[in-house]
Amino acid sequence: MKFITSLSLILGILAFQPAYALVSLAKVIADHMVIQRGEPVNLWGHAAPKEDISVFFKGATYRAQADKQGNWLVTLPAQAASTGHTIKVVGVNTITLSDIAFGDVFLAGGQSNMAYTLEQVISRFPDEKHQKSYPDIRHFKVQRNYNFNGEQRDIKHGKWLQASASTIGQFSAVSWFFAKELAQYRDVPIGIISSNVGASPVESWMSLSALSLFPNAQTLAQQLQNSEFKEQLLAQYKAKRQAWRKANPNKKLPYSINRATQLDFKPTGFYNAMIAPLQPMRFKGVIWYQGESNTNKPNDYAKRFSTLIASWRQLFEQPNLPFMFVQLANFRLPDEQPKDSNWAILRDQQTQVFKTIPHTAMALAIDVGERHDIHPKDKETVGKRLALGARYLAYGEKDVSFVSPMLLSAEVNNNQVLIHLEHIGKGLKVQGNELKGFAIAGQDKQFRWAKASLTTSGVKVWHNDISQPKFVRYAWADNPEQANLFSADGLPATPFEVALP
Template identity: 35%
Template sequence: MSLRIVFIFCLAVWAAALPCVAKPVLYIIGDSTVRNGTGGQMGWGDPLVDEFDPAKITVINRAIGGRSSRTFLTEGRWDAVMAHLRPGDFLLMQFGHNDGGKLNDERCRASIKGIGEEAEDIVRVTDQQPETVHSYGWYLRKYITEAKEKGVTPIVVSPIPRNIWKEGRIGRSDRDYGGWAKQVAAGEKVPFIDFNNLLADRYEGIGQEKTAALFAGTDHTHTGPAGAAFNAKAMAGAIRGLADCQLGAALHPADLWLPSVFSDHMVLQRGMAIPVWGRATAGAEVTATLAGKSATTKAGDDGTWKIELPSLDAGGPYQLKVSSGAATRDFSDVLVGEVWLCSGQSNMDFTLAKTAKRSFSGATDWEKEVAAADHPQLRTFSAEWKMNEFPQRDVPGKWTICTPQTAGDFSAVAYYFGRGLQERLKVPVGLVTCAYGASTIESWIRGETLAAHPQFKDLLKNFSTKNRTFRDDPKPFLDYGVALAKFKGGKAPKNPDPFQDQHNPYVLHNGMISPVVPYAIRGAIWYQGESNMNTRKLYADLQQSLIEDWRDLWGNPDLPFYFVQLAAHKTPSVEPGGGQLTEMREAQAKSLAIPHTGMVVTTDIGDEKDVHPRNKLDVGKRLARLALVKTYGMSGESSGPIFRESAVEGNRIRIRFDHTGGGLVAKGGTLGQFAIAGGDGKFVWADAAIEGDGVVVSSPSVSSPTQVRYAWGDNPAGANLYNTEDLPAAPFRTNP
């Protein structure tokens, strides 16, 4: 490695290790019109998250149904938010719907009407505890004052109007909670959004019938998903219009927006229509131009638009230009070639170099590999680690050209896979990398897909229970905030929010997959499974669901899906026997029954002590071989030997295989890791030898054999059956 490359690499590692300037956080507090856990209902706070650029700000919605300005304080919810507030953050608050009624009843949530300083001492009938109840305005002022003391910008929002009409007009709250909220904001000199009148005007503009469709059934207070999105877009516009408030700068642009997967240096898929999508002003005309070809469409009522540009042959560089009115977005150095989705958990997230962010990484000879990684037509879009409760429209990331200065941050498996494709295909290759360490497979699948399968009912039920528990008890969020305030480095405290846990269903689909759909891809490679050991009996169904889900999302029932069977790990067994890893490999292999799939075997390149084997070169090369043969139609063998059938021949069993290539090989000597059993089911190590196109297996201690196993162990050290293409045989048992 040259001194210049060493210097540049060390500089990059040093820069990555510097403390990051934390993004500001927008905290939202309020009631069920802001965040709703009732089926069929949704508050505006959740879709508002999607109006912000996740690269600029984090949005945390801490509103909860049934709460008032008073109970948000008395239940400890405000203290929990306070524990997280940092200088530069923002606080959006909307209360009022639940502040009416008696002060001391079965809910004890009403506040004193108005904004005065009057108070009333009570003993709550709910728990016999004393409480001093204050006015609606007093509670708002408390939140504002304490937020300001933390260096936070508070924004007061008046309650949304209820769907109650009289003489062609919808009811407004100028004389009560809406008016009081405005008075408090003015008195405290903080931004105010007159959401009540803003939405009332918009509801009246579309009429009573269309307004009713925004609410949940016959409910006149709670919106459904359509109403929540309608209100969130209105809120985003109101935030954008706030004077002397920087929050609007973190919103996606209103005139023309495209997701981050469109950036300079991108690779677009050759040979198929090229989808380009985003948002613009409702009803505006949008035009996209690439390589001299243009297409035009109109943005819908919600501002969304999608254009399909005609397919192109491999080539470039081009410029992609998208315009709407005076707004334009220009993307330069655009190539057209082959694009693959690369996903999974840490073994896919494992980068070519060891970096500050991924200290567990670093492939074999990574320093040498990085120094030689000058491949300007190999590029990656690496999505940031993001999880969410709802599908998002963007994930931070950008396209990066493969150079010695950037290659260290490439997924090692994806890098070797892409390099293998490019060497043979001689076209640009793009890698859309969406991977997250320790993630389960169900975290990458849509919630509605999981819900359609009864066998996943318990997964979703357990997740729902976690969510309700976290929603109802503010203490875990409080404790997390306290721990973060004390955190000075080392292992960060764990976020207790179930929607921020990569082990849970659909959260990574929502945060990382949804934002890149429907970016045109040729296929997907997948390396995952270690985190599903406890649900391995469901894994075959889960992986099939993932494949079907992605094929449905991309509108391609034949989308190639090539996956890595888990590598050898743990201490080799002295006696024949399986384990959790063994069972997981068998579950993974069942997906080979699905058309247009392929499996890479890695039992020969694992690590006894490290779940992250360093040899990612062979993993990537074997994935590339699968794609080159099965997707691109090149000659050669795509896989190592895979068990096809067995036959008992007296005191021995003959095994035959698919994918024998030019023949079977006992690599390094006598075949090992074959075990045989008779009717008693007790396995012993067996003698095995290659005969013609098969392997015969026997043991002097088993006179009447019934079944054979090969490489049937978590770490089957000594498994050495290959084909002449140097591809290892997959583990198998003849009697599953």
Template identity: 30%
Template sequence: MNKKFISVFLLLCLLAGYKNANAAIKLPGLIGDHMILQRDTKIPVWGWATKNSEIELKFNNKIYKTKTGNDGKWIIRLKPLKAGGPYDMNIKGDGSNIYIKDILIGDVWICSGQSNMAYQFTNPRAKIKYADEIANAQNDRIRQIMIEKKYAVSEQDDCKTYGWKSVHPQNTINFSSVAYFFAKELYKKYQIPIGLISSNWGGTKAEAWTSEEGLKNMSRYNNDIFILKTPEELEKKFEQARQNGEKWDLQVEREDKGYQNGHAIWAAYDFDDSNWETMPQADLWDNHGYASPNNQGAFWYRKEILLPQDAAGKDGILDLGGVDDIDYTYFNGQLIGQQKIGIRRYKVPASLVKAGKNIIAVRIINNRGRGGLLDQPRKYNWNGNKNSIDIDGAWKFKRSVKIGGRPGEYNPYNMPTALYNGMISPLKPYAFKGVIWYQGESNTDQAYEYRELFPAMIKDWRKQWGREFPFLFVQLANFKKADAQPQESDWAELREAQSMTLQLPKTAMSVIIDLGEADDIHPVNKEDVGKRLALAARKTAYGEKGIVASGPTYKNMKIKDDKIILFFENIGNGLTARNGKLKQFAIAGADKKFVWADAVINGNTVIVSSPSVKTPIAVRYAWSDNPEGCNLYNSEGLPASPFRTDHWDGKTKIKYRK
């Protein structure tokens, strides 16, 4: 990206909010055919035209009039209406005569966050799991409008959209899956139109979704905001990131002992791998003594497979599961395929296929985080002309290059304020019921900052709209390999920060610690996520009495002899252990060394103890990236939120609380 491009881009961003002073009526991207408007409140409709021109709007047998200001902007606030429709709207003025048809009145929800909110039914796994749902989806009273991805250096007053689309097999495939199931549940309950404003972007951080005003008390973001607004500084960042990435690539290439001068030495058919380590089945190397950080770089995997006589000299297909991040796969010393993250299926030319012994070698380049072959979904097969052979089982493996993570590309969309400017600011002043939010994965290395940042973002949005609307969010799911022993966890700390945000009024959190997947940061089960958000909405946004919308949440504790008694809120009709005795409870004494504990339900409390901890002072529950098997629920079937009775002050020492 060169300086000229950056300068032009920034100029366009700065001018995007300015409307031609001689233009006819222009409406924002949110307003158009099939839109859903918010019931029971004054409904803002706005646009731009020549300054000081007359605007007339007809809607629901009423006529509204106004004039544009010197900036060409006009706004009319329609009288509140009950749910219903369809209605039509006619807007005249400045030589324009615009008709908007098929308008419904109902409840509108902003659906924002990162990739798990953006996750659509187009996902291959979702297509399979929800095939019947997609094929039979038909509800004209649930509609979504998708906001086009855009970052900006200053607050924009308009955005591009893909138009309002109703639930229909052709449209539903592009719905946010979480938002779709959320809306489906609300419609089933209240039988009113539900509008979804889908404004999300995968891999994004909360600070990118917060305005400059919202971040004003967090000086750590000031420099990045300055860079975003300064073309020369932004160009420097792009160039530095490019150079750093190239240096990393060259170092891996230079130091890879298995690949020298263009020759894949460790892929050779007769290469001696007898001194390599062995893993019992395809897996990440992190799970075999090479855990991150600083175990990125290059690893090699090798495997011998035996093929029957009738396979020799015939084309074959290798199914080799997933890989993280990039693979180069060889068959009997010859490269047969390469790709980035994803399921691999490679054709093997007949000339390479032998009867008996054949060698598969995989060179894996891992840029950051965990790396290696993925053990889920499990799919390792040889598919020949007449047969399919399971080739799952042991792999030899060896590290070739040890290096830290690859410097990432410079992504201005993740700069503080960038997405608020481009994708949230343009939604003002559209009226809506509330927000559903699914984000946090990209902030897991900033859990203590998130304690301040996330509430600040919510308060910022509320201030921008001038009202305290309901804000419902999803706590991070379980993810990564389960720990054999109690460990510290960035993901657990981020979940804790999310829980602390519940101190804000009209917020609710949906716990999905039981819906995640160890090897996929995008779990396919979005139906239960949507249903739990809908439960939260029914209580927090719609004020239903007596509804249990949350699983058990930690309240306080009491130490009694060698046991700790835990007290909870949101227990509904009682605590329960799903699928056997309670798991994922850990306990510690003054040495702060946590060990697995025995935990039993006693009425509305849980009693925790361990023979190895005679004087306990703290308990943790489900405190890991993936607390596999955690099973404390209430009788309504909602899981308990992970917690710890100790907490880190973020500076020097661990503090404990009662």
């Protein structure tokens, strides 16, 4: 009886004690992290409700209190570029962060061509295995995760890696070459937050509110918040896969069916779980490589991608956040005769984004793709071209030539079409003996390969059998590998289609 009374007393006392939980940090805040220089420094995490948090940094103390849900955030003053810092976070427990750097942080988004690691393309770049260490280039890979139940407070997992011969194989290949190129021009730590998923469509990286312009996608995202709806959808997907396998025994499930019958690629899923949790961070810029998974319906990609850019800028409270993106590479066998192409339409949509959305840069890749691999190995050229855009937009190097030659205007002169181009810098050049990649059509829009030659401001295009040209295309194909018009600086001319009066 005495024991029971004592136990009851102890339990009664404990019932009135405040609840304690170990203080934790957001998973992206860890040893070797790079934090954006020149911006207020946000540190955030979780603790017991109303718990007092103290942060010790460079001899100063910063305090905060967790809210009713246990969420807390402390803001430190902006810092100059530097390395080797220690930050201590104290609540009921103590967390010590070591080797923290302040530099420039870039968010690397998109699908598989951004996700592809250096190890996956190392056969193209064997010397990278023997690179000297770049301890101030650091990479954080956000673990794949999705969630349809609103914007999440934290990512699933990740780890900061310093660049060395033993680690760079795990880096996003595009990100590695991008950061390595910037390191040649900027003596500051470079951090890459690599948050991307292969085969993901643009809608999966958009917020629920951003999808208001796309009712079908937004409705699906809202329905996916209902567990019963998700179970029904999964059952339908399972039935589709089983039906295909029954009709096609001993065959591998096609990629298109496999992808279409997976939940995680649906609208908002990756945004909620892999982008929204990074909201307190500040970035020097975004690099983006995506679009292949939207080529089935390319005609409104510009509207969708522009909306994504605006929503990310709003999320991070950086209205002029530089956005450097890759135009789709060439892929598949080249066409024997000119024809329509969804890949060409999507590239043109990407060009529209560059032309209409401020603080963007577009890196072309129509000269580095591969016929039989949607994942071309030449990630170095892509990374370097993205870096050109960053040097201009993020660092203000106004003498950098980062824009590929683009259509300015076109006019008919007798039976020839004079194409005027802008962004030609020091001039134009042809890689090869004969200028190729142009197609021309009359009113019937039956395109034929055209003759073409350089002029002082662009190109002259014609076909002897078309006396009244009405349309001209350049590099308009899934794989325009024959297109060989470049700027003198080595940037490929931008694909286009133009209707003539």
